[in-house]
Amino acid sequence: MLALVDCNNFYASCERLFMPSLNRKPIVVLSNNDGCVVARSEEAKKLGIEMGALAFEMDDFFKKNDVAVFSSNYTLYGSLSNRVQKTLANFKGDIEIYSIDEAFFDTQWYHDNELFNLGVSIKSTIFQNVGIPVSVGIAPTKTLAKMANRYAKKENREIGVYILDTAKKIRDVLEYTQIGDVWGIGSAHEKRLLEKGIKTASDFINLPDDWVRKNMSVVGLRMLQELRGIPCIDLEIEPPAKKGICTARSFGKLLSNKQDLEEALANYTHSCAVKLRNQKSCTTLITVFIQTNSFRKTDKQYFNSISIPLTVATNASNELIKYANWGLNKIYRSGYNFKKVGIMLTNIVPESQIQAGMFDTINRERNNNLMKILDGCNKTLGKDLVRFARLGYNNNWRLKQQYLSHRYTTNINEVLTISI
DNA sequence: TCTGGGGTCCTAGGACCC
DNA sequence: TCTGGGGTCCTAGGACCC
Secondary structure, three states: OEEEEEEOOHHHHHHHHOOHHHOOOOEEEEOHHHOEEEEEOHHHHHOOOOOOOEHHHHHHHHHHOOOEEEOOOHHHHHHHHHHHHHHHHOOOOOEEEEEOOEEEEEOOOOOHHHHHHHHHHHHHHHHHHOOOOEEEEEEOOHHHHHHHHHHHHHHOOOOOEEEOOOHHHHHHHHHHOEHHHOOOOOHHHHHHHHHOOOOEHHHHHOOOHHHHHHHHHHHHHHHHHHHOOOOOOOOOOOOOOOOOEEEEEEEEEEEOOHHHHHHHHHHHHHHHHHHHHHOOEEEEEEEEEEEEOOOOOOOOOOEEEEEEEEEEEEOOHHHHHHHHHHHHHHHOOOOOOEEEEEEEEEEEEEHHHOOOOOOOOOOHHHHHHHHHHHHHHHHHHOOOOOOOHHHOOOOOOOOOOOOOOOOOOOOHHHOOOOOO
16 A cells, blocks of 8 residues: 655645744745745635636735735745655655655555554654644555545545545545546546546546547556556656756846846756756756747747757756856847746766767866865855856846745744744 | 558657646 | 746657668
């Protein structure tokens, strides 16, 4: 059996943790640039606030209903996510970190009659140690564990643990779950299945295999098997190295000045390079792209991208920034209001397998040592202490984060203060 | 009129996830 | 004024090979 441990309204719960006055109050967390709603507390959901609702349209509603509004604070959420994972890791059994707020857990070390207590214990230990509420779903496959978890959240909230350990319980939950709420069914498949009269997961598992294969590919077929209780998706204990790394952000305001774009791109490139070095990989293909705001119909529109193949794979920030900047200069045009710049690193290879270039003029050993020292300093002395000049200080491209909370757990200047 | 057959590799696009 | 960001997997179709 597999357990899915999922944090309840994770971002909202993180914000609430350091502001207990917000207990039982509606909370929303906004996307980058405070654009739209990406997370809601239960109270906010009850007020009818939709996922993706535009923040500027909701302003009055938020004020009227005393809704606490936050900008996304990924430093805080990432840090609390780590604490949740560490607490879960203290239980005996393999873990797959599935996302910032979810993990699968292999329960093979526990007897069937211990599973309920296990679920309750996971839930209460995480709450005790970290303060984040979670729900636990336990079932024979990942897809069913997802479903069990959802059921625990919706229908069994007080306990927050649900186990699909009998054929009858599985049947009932399959009937309970609308087809669009099945893990792996997105809007496109939902539409097609509804047209065919398939309303619930229970309807779905009775479809013929070849129809599913034909219309939903092997992905659909796997889903079908998983829902029938046959595991097809393995637990991934070691996260595989990423095949592509991308950083792209909309700016806090529109920019037309090339220097601003260059500074933003240098920062995104450096951030990609750090991720690359963390997973001990190098890239051989850089793609840089820029775009205007396509929502502004009155603006002149421009989108362009350029791919730059490298003869020798690298993960050095300074080198990548140089190439990226060259690419940006190729595709930049003056006279446009730019909304976003981004960089993608693909054709990723392990650090240990790079091929030397015959005409390579870069002193790679020296550069690698420089990166090691830079990463080491930034890790021990705080993020971004040692910087490249190119990363700049103009910051015109920075995100709009009007409602940002403190980085309570990672920055000594922002820890919670209590007056007694 | 009629245009082989069987592979591989790459890319773009679509589907999905949180 | 305002519309998120970062990933994965699969398939079809074109290019290219002998």
